[in-house]
Amino acid sequence: MTVSLQRLERLAEARSKRGRFRRLKLNAFDRGWTGGKLGGRSVGSPDSVQDFDFSSFDTRVIEHRNVFKMTSTFGRKKSVRVFVVTGNGNGVAGFALGKGPTVQQAQRLAKNRAAQRLLFAERFEGRTVFHDFYQEYYFTKLWVERRPPGFGLQCHRIIRTLCQLVGIRDLYAKVEGSIHPQNLAKAFFLGLLKQETHAQLAERTGMHVIERSVLRQTFPVLLASPSHHVSASPGLERDVKELYAQGRIRLQKRRQPKFFEKLKSWHIRKRILLRRRNQSASQMERLSLLADTGVVTLYPKPFTAKTESA
Numbered sequence: 001m002t003v004s005l006q007r008l009e010r011l012a013e014a015r016s017k018r019g020r021f022r023r024l025k026l027n028a029f030d031r032g033w034t035g036g037k038l039g040g041r042s043v044g045s046p047d048s049v050q051d052f053d054f055s056s057f058d059t060r061v062i063e064h065r066n067v068f069k070m071t072s073t074f075g076r077k078k079s080v081r082v083f084v085v086t087g088n089g090n091g092v093a094g095f096a097l098g099k100g101p102t103v104q105q106a107q108r109l110a111k112n113r114a115a116q117r118l119l120f121a122e123r124f125e126g127r128t129v130f131h132d133f134y135q136e137y138y139f140t141k142l143w144v145e146r147r148p149p150g151f152g153l154q155c156h157r158i159i160r161t162l163c164q165l166v167g168i169r170d171l172y173a174k175v176e177g178s179i180h181p182q183n184l185a186k187a188f189f190l191g192l193l194k195q196e197t198h199a200q201l202a203e204r205t206g207m208h209v210i211e212r213s214v215l216r217q218t219f220p221v222l223l224a225s226p227s228h229h230v231s232a233s234p235g236l237e238r239d240v241k242e243l244y245a246q247g248r249i250r251l252q253k254r255r256q257p258k259f260f261e262k263l264k265s266w267h268i269r270k271r272i273l274l275r276r277r278n279q280s281a282s283q284m285e286r287l288s289l290l291a292d293t294g295v296v297t298l299y300p301k302p303f304t305a306k307t308e309s310a
Contacts, residue, residue, distance in 0.1 A: 033157050038064040038082075039181075040161055043107045046086055046115035059086040059111040060161050063181040067099070082106040083182055086114040087165030094118040095185055121166055121192035125149075128170040130195050133244045137187035139178040143250045144191055147172050148215055158184050166192070174250055195244075198224035207238070217287045 032040035038061050046054040063083040071077050080103050087093030094117045098110025124130045124146065132145045142159075147170040153160045155173035158181055163171055175184065198209045202224040209224040260266050 032061070038103070040157065043084065043111060046111045047108070049115070054086075054115050056088045057086050057115065058089070058165060059084050059114065060165060061107070062095070062158060062161070062185055064103070080106040082110045083185075084110040084114055085162060085165055085185060086111055087162075087167070089165065089167040091121050091123055091167055092118050093121070093162070093166045093189075095189065097182075119189060119193065121189075122195065122197055123167060124198075126167065128168055129192070130197055131201075131240045131244055133191045133195055134246055134248055135187045135191035135194070137183045137190060138180075140180060140183040140187050141176040142184070142187045142191060143174040143176070144188070145172040146170070148213065156184065159188055162188055176251060201240075201243075202226045205238075205243075209240075212288075214284070218284055219287070 030042055032038060034040075041061050043059050043061060045057045045059060048054060061082060061084050063081075065081045067079050067081050069077045069079065079099055079101055081097065081099050082103070083095070083097050084107065085093060085095040094114040096110050096113035096117055098106045098108075098113060100106035100109055122130060127149065128146045129144060130146070132143075135142045135144070147154075149170060151170040151172070153163050153169070153171050155163070155171060156175050156179070158179075159171075159173045159175075162185060163169070173188075196204070202209050203226055206226050206228070208222060208226070210220045211223055212218045212220055
């Protein structure tokens, strides 16, 4: 049996070109939540439809699952299910679910469906929600609170991705119960659609909407007023959280003591700072009295009863 020298040369050349298998390296901004996984990864903008251009939209994968179905003819049949959210970062976003035999087909079907089911969410100052709200969806309970400028997004990674697509930059969210990706996204969108603007709240309640911020030393700032006369009694104040919390209180875990709080030096420092305790709280209280009444009485005179001379 003769061995072809040309064949051996071709085999050696093919082996030298092949080398080791290397995984495709993604850009840091294109990676998902956990690097190599598909969740949280951008899959581009939806396809254009006639005169509608979605080039300013971005689509993120929220959930990716492999689904199997047992059939009588083909046996165990595999398909892919992808749940995506698309948005332009300016208050317009949509979500949809897509299924297909491959990942690429399921992604394309899901993002095109999401582009046909867009929703518009109101934002306060273009950066956060108008008020705190509580929303349930099946076994998922979501608490959302507005935050001042520069706070950032302190929430679940799915909520953070949704906020980036909607255009919310300052938010705090707490999730209780189930953290199913689809239920979490739907609960967040329901809460955004149900929120009221300050003008709508003033018209519904017939009261002035006033904000007291620590950044402004708790001085009241008028946000909205009703078009008709104020129906509430003078001096009546209601917290916005009472209107939208549905009688519930967010679970706040007990603070765990730090390791240095057991040291002797820490107790010495606390005794030194004891004389200056509660000064910041007292200052805020004095400013609140000045804003409400215009008069601050730091040291009221003790009450003395008048006695009649016999």
